[in-house]
Amino acid sequence: MTLAMPAPSALPAAVWRIGIAVTLVLLLLAFVSVVWTPYPVGPVEVGAALQPPGGTHLFGTDQLGRDLLSLVMRGMLTSFVVAAVAVAVGAVIGVPLGLAAASWGAIADWLLSALGGYVAAVPAFAIAAILAARFGPSAGTAMVALGLSMVPAFMASTRVALYAGRRPGYAVAAQLAGALPFEIVRRYSLPAFTRAIGAEMVAQLAVGVLGEAALSFVGLGTAAPATSLGLLLHDAPLAGAGQPMLIAGPGLVLVLMVLALNITSRGLKTRNFLADPGASDAAA
Amino acid sequence: MIWFVIVRLGQLLATVIVTALLAYWLCGSTPGTGEVTGGAFGWLGHLLVGDFGSTASGSIGNALGGGLAVTIPLVLLAMLLAAAIGGGVGWAAAMRSGSPTDRTLGALAAIGVAIPSFWLGMLLVVVFASSLHWLPAAGFVPWQANVLQAIASLLLPALALAGPAAAAIAFDARTALSRARLSLPVEAAQLRGLDAAAAFRQHGLRLALIELAPRLGRQAAAIIAGSMIVENVFSLPGLGRLILDAVIAHDDAVLRAGLLVLVLLIAGTVFLIRVGAGSADPRLTAETPE
Numbered sequence: 085m086t087l088a089m090p091a092p093s094a095l096p097a098a099v100w101r102i103g104i105a106v107t108l109v110l111l112l113l114a115f116v117s118v119v120w121t122p123y124p125v126g127p128v129e130v131g132a133a134l135q136p137p138g139g140t141h142l143f144g145t146d147q148l149g150r151d152l153l154s155l156v157m158r159g160m161l162t163s164f165v166v167a168a169v170a171v172a173v174g175a176v177i178g179v180p181l182g183l184a185a186a187s188w189g190a191i192a193d194w195l196l197s198a199l200g201g202y203v204a205a206v207p208a209f210a211i212a213a214i215l216a217a218r219f220g221p222s223a224g225t226a227m228v229a230l231g232l233s234m235v236p237a238f239m240a241s242t243r244v245a246l247y248a249g250r251r252p253g254y255a256v257a258a259q260l261a262g263a264l265p266f267e268i269v270r271r272y273s274l275p276a277f278t279r280a281i282g283a284e285m286v287a288q289l290a291v292g293v294l295g296e297a298a299l300s301f302v303g304l305g306t307a308a309p310a311t312s313l314g315l316l317l318h319d320a321p322l323a324g325a326g327q328p329m330l331i332a333g334p335g336l337v338l339v340l341m342v343l344a345l346n347i348t349s350r351g352l353k354t355r356n357f358l359a360d361p362g363a364s365d366a367a368a
Numbered sequence: 369m370i371w372f373v374i375v376r377l378g379q380l381l382a383t384v385i386v387t388a389l390l391a392y393w394l395c396g397s398t399p400g401t402g403e404v405t406g407g408a409f410g411w412l413g414h415l416l417v418g419d420f421g422s423t424a425s426g427s428i429g430n431a432l433g434g435g436l437a438v439t440i441p442l443v444l445l446a447m448l449l450a451a452a453i454g455g456g457v458g459w460a461a462a463m464r465s466g467s468p469t470d471r472t473l474g475a476l477a478a479i480g481v482a483i484p485s486f487w488l489g490m491l492l493v494v495v496f497a498s499s500l501h502w503l504p505a506a507g508f509v510p511w512q513a514n515v516l517q518a519i520a521s522l523l524l525p526a527l528a529l530a531g532p533a534a535a536a537i538a539f540d541a542r543t544a545l546s547r548a549r550l551s552l553p554v555e556a557a558q559l560r561g562l563d564a565a566a567a568f569r570q571h572g573l574r575l576a577l578i579e580l581a582p583r584l585g586r587q588a589a590a591i592i593a594g595s596m597i598v599e600n601v602f603s604l605p606g607l608g609r610l611i612l613d614a615v616i617a618h619d620d621a622v623l624r625a626g627l628l629v630l631v632l633l634i635a636g637t638v639f640l641i642r643v644g645a646g647s648a649d650p651r652l653t654a655e656t657p658e
Contacts, residue, residue, distance in 0.1 A: 198379070205383050205635040207593035209608075210627045214394050217615045217623055294484055298597045301486055302612055317487060331494065335487040342482035 095351050103347025110341055114160035123151035125158050125311060134327045144329045147321060152329060156337055159313040162306055163341060166227050167292025171285050173231025178238025179281060185239065186246045200236040208233035208295050212304040223296075223312075226305035230295045234288045238281075245280035252276075283352035290345035297338055313338050372646050376639055383635040384628070388412050391624035420625045428625050431610060436629070438508055438606035439595055442522050442529070443633075446591045449530035450537055451584070457534070458541025465546040473538065480535025485594045489528030489601040496524060506603040525602045529594050533587045544579040548572035574648050581645030585638040592634050607633075 123141070128148045135145040143152035185196040212221075212229035219225055255272045263271070299305035300314035308315075313334040320330040392411050414421065420428035461473040497505035503524050509517035548554065549572055557567035596608030607630060614623035 198382075201379065202383055202386060205589070205638065206387070206631055207589070207596070207634065209593050209596045209611075210630055213611050213615050213623065213627060214391075217395065217618060217620065221615075290482070297484055298486060298594075302597055302600050302608070304612075304615070317490065320490070328494070331487075331490050335484070335490070338484055338487065339479070339482045342484075343479060346478065346482060 095347070095354055099347060100351035103344050103351060106340065106344035107348050110160060110337075110344060111164060113157055114164050117154070117157035117161050121151070121154035121157055123154045125150065125154050136327060137329050143333050144327055146316070146327075146330055147319065152316075152333055155311055155316055156313070156333055158311045159316055159334060160337060160341065162223065162300075162310060162312040163293045163296050163338075164289075166223050166230070166296040166306070166312075167289050169227040170230035170234060170292040170295070171288045173228065174234025174238050174288060175281070175285060177232075178235040179242050181235070182239040182242025183246070186243050196239065200239045203233065204236040206233070208299070209302075209304070212299050216304045221299075221304050221307055223300075223306045223310060226296055226299045229299070229304075230292050233295075234291065237288060237291075238284060241280060241284040245277045248276070248280075279352060283349050286345055286349035286352060290342045290349065293338065293341050293345065369647065373643055376643055376646075380635050380639045384632055385412070387628050387631040388415065391627050395620045395624040395627070415628075421621055428622055431622065432607070432625060432629055435605065435607040435610040435626070437511060438522075438604050439592075439599070439608070439633075441519075442526055442599075442604070442606065443588075443592050443595050443637075445519075445522055445526035446529035446533070446595070447588055449526055450533035450587060450591065453530060454534035454537025454587075455541055457538035458545060461538065461542040462545035462549065465542075465549075470542075474542070477535040477538045477542075481532055481539065483532050483535075485528050485532050486597045486601050488531045489525060489598050492524045492528055493601065506601075508602075508604050521602070521604070525595070525598050525604060528598050528601070529591050532594075533591050536587055536590075537584065540580055540583040541576070544576040545572070547579070548576040551575055577645055578649045581641060584645070585641045588637045588641060589634045592630070592637065596630070 128150065134147055135141050135149075137144040137152075141151050141153070143156065146152055146155065181196055181199070185193045208229045211232055212226060215221075215225035215229055252272070255268050258268050258272060259265075296305055296312060297314035297317070300307075300312040301318045303318075306312035306315055316334040317331065320334070321327075388411070411421075420432060422428055457473055457477065461470045464470050493505050496502050504517075504521050508521045511518045549568055551572060553571040553575060554567045557571050558564060562570070595606065596611065599606045599608040600612070607626060611623060611626040611630065613619075614626060
């Protein structure tokens with residue numbers, strides 16, 4: 085539409101920076117857990133079970149006496165790794181299919197859109213159920229299931245990014261100024277395209293984090309010796325006797341991860357002055 | 369319009385057939401459990417006449433019916449709640465776009481979409497069942513036993529499913545409505561002499577609905593898929609339980625039937641939403657395929 089629009093909620097720069105900072109801190113915490121956690125994650129210490137937060141255990145302990153903060157850090161690592169592999173699977177399949185749909189003519193476009201539309205109707209839960217029945221549930225089956233279900237999103241955003249980046253005004257201006265086609269692609273089309281796909285990858289990372297938690301919660305993902313936020317929530321006692329932090333802790337961390345990733349992604353999407361001048365701060 | 373419906377119906381049919389074939393081939397076939405003659409197409413033929421086969425534990429069709437008697441009311445309730453809450457919040461924000469109210473609602477919606485529905489369900493259990501004892505924490509009272517109690521046992525899970533979906537709908541509705549308010553058709557109607565409110569009602573709403581339809585479809589699909597997870601928080605004997613039990617028991621006949629019904633449920637709902645919204649779109653009354 086050509087009318088002056090209320091730039092649909094352009095993200096304030098400060099919010100974007102906070103989102104990126106929180107994402108980085110959470111990533112750091114998750115990867116630190118590879119070499120160090122406040123307490124070892126393995127050994128069960130029933131005597132110390134269900135301690136309240138504070139004291140020697142900052143988040144308290146779970147029903148097996150394990151330090152909740154350490155478990156949550158490990159769980160975040162699982163979330164990030166499973167989601168990242170899923171995003172890689174989704175992007176490696178989805179982006180080339182989107183490129184093919186956009187450049188191989190109408191029939192390929194129609195066929196691939198139909199394929200994308202089909203996969204969109206099949207939830208990751210269904211793919212994960214089939215894989216778990218075949219190979220037994222694991223972080224690996226969750227990665228593949230989540231990755232496959234991300235393919236339509238990557239196909240769609242690839243097509244949109246290509247069509248949007250094809251002939252923007254500044255590219256036409258550059259051409260009139262004498263720039264070669266190769267140079268236009270390198271200087272204008274490619275950066276806008278990479279940025280759009282990057283934003284989609286971060287957005288799908290959030291989807292993957294949520295999906296991983298849901299799948300391991302119902303026993304279709306990460307399984308027992310390993311830890312994940314979904315597994316922690318699955319094991320948390322619901323009835324009053326338990327310790328509320330066991331439900332609140334992993335859940336709040338999940339919300340924070342997804343929120344930070346979503347903010348980062350939306351910043352990349354809307355604060356893109358090259359592809360979408362309307363969303364920049366100057367126009368708002 | 370008729371072409372639009374035919375094309376969509378074709379897509380729905382293709383989705384179901386492809387899923388049936390994939391489910392048949394991918395879910396292996398343990399010999400002896402509900403095996404039908406004639407391979408994948410034989411199975412499809414049996415499905416067409418409503419025969420899902422049977423396993424050691426009884427008729428698969430009956431088991432599916434029992435699961436759907438929980439899942440379908442649950443997702444319908446959740447969709448209604450999500451549409452009402454999300455639409456209302458989106459409307460409130462769009463009518464005050466740019467105001468502090470708008471920004472606050474936007475921030476709340478951004479947090480809402482980040483909340484996993486199954487975790488929201490756990491919180492609801494802790495607050496409304498374990499602490500306040502207003503509603504049952506888990507389990508399902510069958511419809512034939514007590515309708516009111518059946519609805520009561522679906523209320524918290526429906527709310528849990530509706531929460532994140534309502535936040536997403538609020539976000540999209542806000543964008544669609546504030547865009548429609550400033551759209552050319554609404555401006556043209558105002559230039560013809562209608563006041564702003566009437567112009568928006570008569571021309572803007574329809575535009576917003578058309579823009580919103582695909583996103584509503586996506587949220588409906590998310591609610592259905594989410595119900596497979598949320599059922600577990602509340603120990604509801606729905607379709608999700610059926611599928612997960614089949615995975616654990618390696619019961620391929622039940623698994624593929626359950627997955628087929630799940631995909632049919634999602635594709636069918638998206639079909640109905642698309643066709644419903646399509647009837648609001650005057651461009652589709654033109655007699656051409658989309």
